[in-house]
Amino acid sequence: MSYRASASKGARPSGQSAAAKHRYHHRDGLYAEGRDGPRDDLAASGFGNLPTWAGDDPAVFWLATDSYERANGTLFRELQLNLPYELTLQQQEHAVKQYASLMFDAERLPYSWAIHREPGERNAHAHVMVSETMTDDHERTAEQHFRRFNPRRPGAGGARKTRSLKPKSWLMDARAGWAVAANAALVAAGHEPRFDHRSKEVQREEALRQGNLRGAAMLDTPTQQHEGPRIAGMRRRWESGEADFADLPQYAQDVIANNNLARELGQQWQAAVELMSDAELAEHYADELAELQEQLAQENPGAHVAAWQAEQQRQRDQAELSELVASESDQQAAELAHLGAVQTAHAEALAEAVERDAELASLVAGESDQQTVELSRLAAVQAAHAEALAELADRQALERHDARVEQAQARLAALPMFNFDPDPTPEEGRADRLEQARAGWLEAHPVRAWLGLVPAAVSQDTIDRARREADRARAAAVAAADARQRQVDQLRAQLTAWLDRAERQRRERWPGEYQQPAPEPLQVALEQPSTAVLRDSLQEAVEHGHTLGGWDGDTVTCLYDESADDWELLQESEPEPEHRPRGPRMR
Known part of the structure; x- marks a missing residue:
């Protein structure tokens, strides 16, 4: 895709809405669906320089712009920027952020941006919205922000509006700024910079003035008409087979057909330019170059005189250079003769050095054979040593394995195997003693027992309470014994499972050393x-x-x-x- 950076203005008299434009950029609400179905091309978005009352939500700012901006005021200005298709989404996002910071941070102009990018498409582009109001450090409400600015009491009036977006030159500055930002992103990603904000005619004329005929020829291609999102969607449906070309509207058929023809002609012409020689290019542009020279002469009447003087000076310099070369030729001949003698002596010395090198090589060859034998013997010793070390390491690993197995077996054997009844509890002994005491008292005092004059210490209630306490203590002791038994059984199961795994590991890793355990x-x-x-x-x-x-x-x-x-x-x-x-x- 060629360079594209266009600007437009949204104003209330023309029926524009800043909030609606923002929702369209972010595919929100009614704009989530298009003629071709759901719009799922929103890849990234961002904002900057919003006033405090808007928080971090640009939708709040643009809705307030529609609500409180003056009737004849400008709601927003929009920039549409095509993105280099060579860059990833993160690189494109970084380029848009850098561009917005370059253009709007100096005056703290509120802005928001969105990147539309469909998978597999090369039509990635960004929409940037910017407000003319300037954010400052005064606290204002949303309504006060859009009132007229009070230069005497800035905090009592609205925000100041910039005038830098009004001149027509701002569009060229915006286009040039995007070319700089896009080219910087291309270079950072390892690509050649190819964005130029100037028109093809201006670029072509500059190439001709610089004598770059091939570059000028590459720009001699038909200009394609911008298709826009609607025609681009129709083209996608036609190229994917979802719609017939004849079913498209006539204006879309004309734009698509003309662009296809212009693209084909441009590709054919550029392929032909690559095959043309410099002489053929000069002949092709001979008339245009002559007109350009006349134009340059008219722009600078003394240019032909300066050119003649420069040519005369060049001829004088050439003559002086020839005389200098002739005077120095004899000296160079003598130096060449001396150099020949030196080279001859050097060749003889080299021949002697070659003979000495041959003798040294034969001596080294004899020693190399002996070193080869010694190295072979050393390699065999090292291999045997490595094998012994490996066998020792394996044996040590086996011993460690067996030691861990023996420790596990000893621990398993040390676990108690039988569940005995818990010993009598102190509460049970106390209850037995109370019953014996009661029986002794009843035997010693039958009359008092018959009259019901039994002391509380040996009464049946005391015995029953003691027996209940003994039963509870007995139940707790049995429960504790059962819990200990369950812990022992669980530990026994874990040790048994580990021993089974260890036995399988020993059988698999050391099959020659495996013995069936008793x-x-x-x-x-x-x-x-x-x-x-x-x-x-x-x-x-x-x-x-x-x-x-x-x-x-x-x-x-x-x-x-x-x-x-x-x-x-x-x-x-x-x-x-x-x-x-x-x-x-x-x-």
Whole structure:
């Protein structure tokens, strides 16, 4: 896309609305939908120099502009800037910010901007809105901001308005500023600067004046008509196949067809210019160059005299240079002869150096063979040493692994395997003592007991309260014992799972060193040899590689009958005074 930077003015008499223009730029409200469907080309937006009462919302500022600006006042000025398609969105956004800061920060003019950019399209452009009011440090309301400025009491009147946006030269300044900002962004991104705010005719004439015929020829292309968003949308629908060219409005067909023809002719002409020689270009522009020389002569009548004097001076300088060259030729010939002699002596010295280098090379070759043998032997030693180090490291890793396994197994073996009944609690002992005391008192004082004159210390209520306290203490002790047992069982499960993983790791990493571990005796904490629980214990024992043959309880000894799938009672005896382990018996 060629350079484009246009400006327009929004005024109340012409029916313009600053708030509506801002909503259009930001695709807000009614402007979120277009003729081609949803408008989703808003890529970035920003603002600057807003007064305090507007906060950080440019929509509030432009709505207040519509509400309080004078009837004949200018609501806003708008700039439309095309963006270099070579830049990323972040680089384009940075260029627009730099341009707005360059143009408006000096006078603190409120502005907002929006970038429209569709994926895959090269028609990225920016809309910039700027107000003529100047933001200052005085606190004002929105209504007061747009009143007339009071030079004697600035805080009592409205904001001052700039006059820098009124002259026609401001448009050229704005176009030149955008060319500078866009070219700076292109150079920063590693591209060639290609934006020029001047017209093609001005650029072409300057190229001819500078003698750049090829550059002038590249500008001799037909000028295309700006299509705008409406015709650009029609072109997209036609090129994507969503609409037929004949169904487009006639004015759109004419613009698109003329632009396509101008673009094709321009490309063909530029391709031909690249193939033309300088002589062909000079012949092509001979008449125009002659007219330009006459124009230059008219602009500066003494230019041809100055040119003749310059040519005469050039001829005199050339003659003096020829005489100087002739006088110095003899001296140069003598110096060349001396240089030849020096080169001959140098060649002889080089020949001797080559012979010495050959002798040195043969000596080095003999030593290199010996060094090669020694290096090979050293490489073999280093390889053996590296292999030994690797084997040692692997062995140490295996030892550390086995040490961790032994520690886990020792910790697992140290865990308690049986759940004993908790010891009698102090509360239970107190209740037993109270009952014994009551029984002794009743036996010693039958008459008083018959009359109901029992002391409170040995009354039935005291005994009942003590027994209830004993029951609660017993329940707490049992709960604590169960909690400890659950913790032990959870820790046992974690250690068992870790040992299984460690065994699999050892089998996978050190297959040659793997040995099947001997099964550990299985102990199960159970109170009674119920058939269902014992079957579960048998199944768990079988999964761990054990063979369960019987069950030893407090007063019974059972053997498992596989044919009957039940337990057979072998003996029944009184409980032994000392504690005997209960649980499964291996065979």
